Amino acid sequence: MGSPLLEVKHLKKYFPVKGSRTGNLKAVDDVSFFVNEGEVLGIVGESGCGKSTMGKTIIQLLTPTEGEILLNGENIATLSPKEVRQKRRDMQIIFQDPFSSLNPRMKVFKIIEEPLVNFGIGTKEERKQRVNEVAKQVGLTQKQLERFPHEFSGGQRQRIGIARALVSNPKLIVADEPVSALDVSIQSQVLNIMKDLKKEMNLTYIFISHDLSVVHHFCDRIGVMYLGKLVEMADKHELFNNPKHPYTKALLSALPKSHPSKVKERIVLSGDVPNPANPPSGCTFHTRCPSCMEICKVTSPRLHSIGDKHEVSCLLYEEQMERLT
């Protein structure tokens, strides 16, 4: 593994809430992590946990409230909008919804070419060549480039979205639920393409998804988010075989069975995710946690290492650590 390509330090993104005395909705609250070059980092969590906001903040589609985002050691959070635009050559995003993220009035060729035009890369001829090259890599034919997005199925549109993200030769791709809107048979096609491209172009992915089995298949390391915070981060095998945080355990047990005859012990969480504009005190998970202690209601835990590149944010393990030291 190489050096960290991206390092995120104490990233916060708050949204003001109108008419509320408590003030802000803490969509991303003090998140720190790193991604090595050539690695796939998975971010999982339920809807509203802030995973998409985090992805957008990282590539500066949203301005962070606080914190640093270091791309190759350079803090991009303090750059001017103009400089950020140039930086986007190196970092691109693939969106979830292949229907609304493509301009319906542009031909596919123009859509894929647009980033090159924006960055002022190459002559017309060179751009054409590059677009054709990328289109071929994602499995679009020459003929299809002259069509409009509405003529394509969901899987093919997602290929267009991938081609657009890759055309400027970026280093980092944030993939925000890239296969959630697709059928299973198409989902595997798109995942395989993304895997091939990673090898060919030495890409680094941040793969955001709510689907644990897809994340397990695709990622090297996985971070679990709950209400704007990272609650656990570990190597995928470690996370699946030895989950520590009660929320991670519940998430894993809620995965549907892969075979009907399997018996699965299930931790059913009671209740829903609390309103992020008004999160519970102490540990934000304490309202649903099966192993909640008195202290969890007042003290919020911090993400700390419990060895073997495994980090968890839970008081159960913080106490253990204290006893050991």
Place this chain on the structure above:
Amino acid sequence: MSLNILEVKDLKIGIQQNKKDIAIVNGLSFHLEKGKTLGIVGESGCGKSMTSLSLMGLLPSGVNWQSGEIYIDQKQINKKAKKEWRKIRGKKISMIFQEPMSSLNPVYKVGSQIMEMIHSHENISKKEAHERAVDMLRLVGIPRPDKVVNEYPHQLSGGMRQRVMIAMALACGPEILIADEPTTALDVTIQAQILDLMKDVQEKLDMSIILITHDLGVVAEICERVIVMYAGEIVEEANVLDLFDQPLHPYTKGLLNSLPDIESQQEYLPSIEGVVPSPSDMPSGCRFFDRCEFATDKCKNKPDLFTTSIGTTVRCWLYEENEVVGGIGNGQSIVRS
């Protein structure tokens, strides 16, 4: 042999485009046993939602019911009689939809929406109906049901809204519940809650369920029999265990293989190449022909449904020789993939 509460025979649903009839659902036959759960699996556009809407008599305008018969409790339903449908809908057969937000009316309280349903079938007082609504909300595990009954849908979370939908669907004690992608819009932890709830009320009320989904994981959770649909046709019907252990149709195999499994370590997922053909441009023979790795010349003719010795029916020429003549379980060879 247990009682078939629902029987569908040769259902055909189509649309008209440029004065041509285009079949969306082409000759679907199946039955549902009392107290059992039948899964209908397929990808988007395979006709599974249209099938379920036709069972409720709710086909959108422009979509025609071309032929086919539906029997509920061995009694044939007259597809044209609107009044008759209104009596059946909600009372005998009920439905929950995928999107709980858009299927609840945002300007009415949750309670009045459930009561509307009760009043349309039963002649009881407002007070009784209100009590029933609270009871139903309690049954589906909503905390503080006496408060929630006076709340509006926007005040509830997605999981709670789906519970309200289920409460509404169950309010008049239907015998059949059709659940069209009931958990697709929900998070996994909430999905687990809702699936548990459905199993629970099924036991309590002795209901039969048709579960329509694209998610084979959900099928593995709660179904007993499964129908796999492809491009408007049944390609395989099997017991849930047989389907997962011995899938027969190449499409079913492909679907099962393309699911990422957290216990395997494969680098690439096997995938089914190509896309579902569009309804206006269906291959005349086997509809899976273009995407099938086992396709032969024979497949240019339309295959029948063959029944194999394990009781699975499959629409594929590969199993023609394995067809069991004269019923199931008479000791003929078992088909293995």
